[in-house]
Amino acid sequence: MQRYSGFGLVKHALSHHENWQRQWRNPTPKKEYDVIIVGGGGHGLATAYYLAKEHGITNVAVIEKGWLGGGNTARNTTIVRSNYLWDESAALYEHAMKLWEGLSQDINYNVMFSQRGVLNLGHTLQDMRDIQRRVNANRLNGIDGEVLDARGVQELVPIMDCSKRARYPVMGASWQPRAGVARHDAVAWGYARGADGHGVDLLQQTEVTGFKIVDGRVVGVHTNRGDIGAKTVGCVTAGNSSVLANMAGFNLPLESHPLQALVSEPLKPILDTVVMSNHVHGYISQSDKGDLVIGAGIDGYNGYGQRGSYPTVEHTLQAIVEMFPIFSRVRMNRQWGGIVDTCPDACPILSKTPVKGLYFNCGWGTGGFKATPGSGHAFAWSLAKGQMHPLAAPFSIDRFHSGALIDEHGAAGVAH
Amino acid sequence: MKHDKQPNRLLEGGRIDRDRPLTFSFNGQSYTGFAGDTLASALLANGVDIVNRSFKYSRPRGIVAAGAEEPNAVVQLGSSEAAQVPNVRATQQALYDGLSARSTNGWPNVQRDLMGTIGKLSGGFMPPGFYYKTFMAPASMWMTYEKYIRKSAGLGRSPTESDPDIYDHLHQHCDVLVIGAGPAGLAAALSAARGGARVILCDEQETMGGSLLDSREMLDGQPAAQWADSALDELASLDNVTLLPRTTANGYHDHNFVTLHERRTEHLADVAPLANGRRQVRSRLHRVRAGQVVLATGAHERPLVYAGNDVPGNLLAGAVSTYIRRYGVAPGNKLVLSTSNDHAYRAALDWSEAGREVVAIVDARANPDGELVTQAQALGIRVITGSAVVEAKGANRVTGARVAKIDIDGFKVVGKAEELTCDTIASSGGYSPVIHLASHTGARPTWRDDILGFVPGKVTGMTATGGANGVYALAEVIADGSQVGAQAASASGHQTAPIDLPSVAAIREGAAVALYQVPHEKTTLRAPKQFVDLQNDVTAAGIEVATREGFESIEHVKRYTAMGFGTDQGKLGNINGMAIAARCLKRSIPEVGTTVFRPNYTPVTFGAIVGRHCRELFDPERYTSLHEWHIKHGAEFEDVGQWKRPWYFPQTVNGKPETMHEAVARECRAVREKVGILDATTLGKIDIQGKDAREFLGRVYTNKWEKLAVGRVRYGLMCKDDGMLMDDGTTSCLGENHFLMTTTTGGAAGVMEWLELWHQTEWPELEVYFTSVTDHWATMTVTGPEARNLLAEITDIDLDRDTFKFMDWREGKVAGVPARVFRISFTGELAYEINVQANYAMPVWEALFEHGDKYGLTPYGTETMHVLRAEKGMIIVGQDTDGSVTPEDLGMHWAIGYDKPFSWIGKRALTRPDTRRENRKQLVGLRPKDPKVVLQEGAQIVFDPDQAIPMAMMGHVTSSYYSPILDSGFALAVVKGGHKRMGDTVYLPMADGQTHAAEIVGPIFYDPKGARQNV
């Protein structure tokens, strides 16, 4: 694998960029692999990368029906934070956060992880109680965080309306300085290149249409390019996960909803933290290109068309202009949608299934981008060892039978 | 022939009003244009070549196009801070007097730009995705690198002051929505309207008419623009037609829902001027539901991709014609036209007729032979065939064109290049139907080899016509439009009334050739930059590098190079980019993929999308009918749901206003010792009727309802299907089949939906009806030892403690007003909740105060209510619970009817292993070891304060107050296994380093037997 560096860039410039190598191959599928990962999004690619790198399992294929990283990975608003309330989630997201902090160097691909800090605003007394509770829990879990009052918020974001004139005046916020944003495509491509470099086959334009199951054990998959055998299959297919579970003969407690996001036209830098508000219901950051990147909650209906309804966009912008009246004359450039797989408790599923050798990693819903490295890391461990990683274990589908839910709704609301 | 002060203005021609000169400024310099100009045409008229600097390489850029596809002329508009609008496309901005615009990039200015120098030097080090490959070492430096990268971000800037303007929305319905008022759209609108359909016709331009406005052709022997005028006259005269000029269809959503953005005043000023002394909206968003949509959005010309094609003076051929014919502006003196088709010859003909020199027409085809070719040759214009402009020369303005013979299939230059001196290069590589809107719906466009373009995919209820559907000859366009309009009318139940087609002298055009990127003597990677996406500085070489690196899907190519991610969404460059990717990958264009366009078609201000739903109308503020009184009595308010509730009533004591702490202490004491009054109107109230009402209650509440007698009230708990508490409240039996349910203030709407959901989807067989009556009734809680004495003075209801017992309700009059009085208590004191029609509340409230003075009647707010209920261990859903708490966790086993005959929501979940687990978090009281301490709400509880981080957290404080009656702090909390840990000491490690200790006690701190409410 060609190593990337500033020096290399200069060298390539002098040879007119004629000598860049492919970042990954375009292999023909083998008959059989040790492990097949279904879904070439960030989580699937990260899983393959860590399988190869940490566990030496390189006879691996990632099967992607479209293009690598073209699902929610390519559509998300890239907020990365780990200040979750419950121990189980906090541990998983903080595991991811630690990996984020060295990711660019590890995969030799700049994922532009920008720790510009995330504010979760509080607008009511109850918001503030919840914020205190969450930040207290974070602190005792060893996760950075602080509770700010309205003045503290105003100092960080001078352009926000923190006055009493607002419909729901800002009362304070939680502030996680290590949180931030990253470049989504780079995450997918960087893991893809890393996995490919270890010999993993990345099979694009290949759709899994069914599972080969013998005596309750998975032995391979059917695809539009023929059958491919495997001893272990990990499904990491986000909004399509319930469809794949159905192919394998069981149900998952998932609902697939459109989640939309939008960007403004590029603006000169004006907002350098991430601001999220559950109460007013919108969140915003500014990308390195200058676009305001904006989102809110899911569309209420179920569907697989990767677009949502217009009223959701209207409501989202209402919230943004309420928080930032100066953005009224800024113009919206584009909107889009992804299909998110939401669980009743707003937490993911990393789990064995009724089919032996078949594992699922899904249910990340509106907030899985931030977990990408941690999810891939823990899932790879689980596939390699045949048992769930301790950080993943609480997220088994058994919890929907036992009732041991990890309800992040209470204190996290919009869980981006 | 030149106009005095406007060097490029022709002395005649154009649809501008030369009697109305307008002054405007660009980059601080003052210029003059005419009414009817766009900012772009006025800038060109004034000979302004450089309008911007490019995003990545900071290269000088000029105007390329005349419409929505313009990538370069993106300016900052606004003469005052509050009126700033970033990134306005000069080609779409009408000129008005006093317009003030600036370039969005360029430092110190666009003419002499420092970044441009750096861009020249370092351009080679910035291949696509270069940032993914560097800035990685050392890891700690990225935030610093990023700070500098960020400095070059963005085009225009946000205003820093609030918007002075307002915007609104209009909901529209029509049979036929025609988008685009060119020949196809006009014909479609006319025939649909004549058939009787309700038609909306919109067009994004200042004037309707589309390509007819700069056409060389004649219709019925008249200039084409005249036909457009008469068609518009007829449309304007019809009642069933709405004409919306300056209106862009910016989003096409499912089921023919289309949003139209009408710019009502942008052409007049940067802040909406008053109309008849009144404010008017700056722009309006029409939310249109159309029976049929006719897409008549025309086609965008594709430029050719050649070296140096970004130097100012490189324009689209069609734009050259538009500027000459429509605005009377010739954007240069010496023209070289490079084309792959006949249609573009018009640019040379128009140029020549404007009296300017056409140096040559360079035609990629070996034997062009259409009528326009002949016309050009007849004018003596040199036509160089089988060739193309391979490179534009010049830095700040085109100075020449290198022209060479090319082998299109072999993708190479053959023979030696000739350099022609010129200041303008117009190019045309064919036309791309404007399919963006259809593509918003998810419809995949189809590639057609015969027209070398994508046409819209199939959308139910939508037909594309004219250029948008790849039909280009004027006669055919009008015929097609008329037929499509007639069909749309008939599809929506109206007559078919196609129009009489005007006679057109058909112009025979020869076949075009597929040419996108023009070869250069050097390889693409070594040739001077050949731009594909001008706004994002994406070059042919960039696309080639991307494909070499394995980015093979067009979506990957776009993302890796940023092609099409600009504010023009690649209107100009995407197809060329796909063609280049296809060449590199040795595939066909459709094999490489189709492009997906997303709303908006062109950018729309947030304000327009928000409309009136901002500021005071962002979310309605709900007031109780006693709100005025509260304000008059100095209440501080708390937001609860949408309601403004009095939080506490600070009084002035010794000339000083009380703190919240003091006010609450006083209010608490008044209730415990005398009598207080709370406005409890905001609690949700749902009137439930029907013969199955009782059965329904039994299914949605955990407890039993079959025996609740008329006149009685019961407290109920509602769980979600996961067994977790979602709401609570009392429900009263008003009649055998009639109940009044109360909910929490914040939960009211959610509970109403919940009831409807279960009724409509699960138990439709039950006869039960729900009506929200929250706003209909005002609720006044009179509570305290003196409550009965006070109420007795103004009611005819018998308040005898044995006949009107705790948890009874009675009907009667209070202060002469019909009322329902509920004897329920959320304070632990004797209490009556008086409900009267909301309109009558004020006199009743005032009467209570008239009589209440002598009892010490004190108004109290939500804070006091919280302290009083917490002293009694009564929960607030959402504060003491969080969606993970069961009724049993709260110690409310008594409120669960496991043996009810029909199952109820949550029952199954409550029997799962985890909900039966011993050490669940359970509601307890906490008594701080130091009574002066008021624990922090949200503080985490540990058993061992000395453990290392991460600590094992055992619960948290849910409610915590100072109790004036107990003269100490106290709290409610949830603690693992708490019910069995009475007397244990727990610890609360705080952010400030302190650790508090507290004892676990029962949750009821005051009057544990409940004697006081039963007096």
Ligand SMILES: Cc1cc2nc3c(=O)[nH]c(=O)nc-3n(C[C@H](O)[C@H](O)[C@H](O)COP(=O)(O)OP(=O)(O)OC[C@H]3O[C@@H](n4cnc5c(N)ncnc54)[C@H](O)[C@@H]3O)c2cc1C
């Ligand atoms: C608008 C939006 C905003 C968001 N914002 C944030 C945010 O700010 N922060 C955050 O942390 N998260 C956010 N998310 C959530 C986040 O994007 C996802 O949780 C995360 O990207 C999921 O990654 P993934 O790799 O599991 O899924 P994906 O990237 O969707 O990958 C799944 C892949 O599986 C493939 N696939 C599906 N079916 C098959 C099949 N049968 N055969 C082969 N392949 C198949 C799909 O094509 C897809 O590429 C957001 C999501 C959206 C839509």
